[in-house]
Amino acid sequence: MDFIDLLIAWLVSASSLLIISQIPVGVEIDSTPKAFVSAAVLGIVAAIVRPIMGLVFAIPNFLTFNLLSGLFTFIITVATFMIAASLVHGFRLRLGIWSAVIGAIALSFVSNLIYNFI
Numbered sequence: 001m002d003f004i005d006l007l008i009a010w011l012v013s014a015s016s017l018l019i020i021s022q023i024p025v026g027v028e029i030d031s032t033p034k035a036f037v038s039a040a041v042l043g044i045v046a047a048i049v050r051p052i053m054g055l056v057f058a059i060p061n062f063l064t065f066n067l068l069s070g071l072f073t074f075i076i077t078v079a080t081f082m083i084a085a086s087l088v089h090g091f092r093l094r095l096g097i098w099s100a101v102i103g104a105i106a107l108s109f110v111s112n113l114i115y116n117f118i
Helices: 003-020 032-056 058-063 069-087 097-117
Strands: 027-029 091-093
Touching (some): 003 027, 003 097, 027 032, 027 097, 032 058, 032 091, 069 091, 069 097, 091 097
């Protein structure tokens, strides 16, 4: 991934966070600069947490013959979302884990929509 791709991913994530903070899913972001910081932290946390959690879930994933791999990936995404929200002042999950679950789904959906437009 080169610098331009990284910049585009950051802009799409920040824009997606701003959009989902406007719908009533329990995700709140105070300002546009906080959305950019949150997107950067979310990316950094994902880069750190996903390989570690991938190792943790490797055995259950293997034992279920990858039938539940989508579920484990989703759990990792929700955990990443919660960690990022706890690290950034001004990025809140009002309903706790439920906001993280709905927010992770909404972030994925909105990001995919934006990527399809560009």
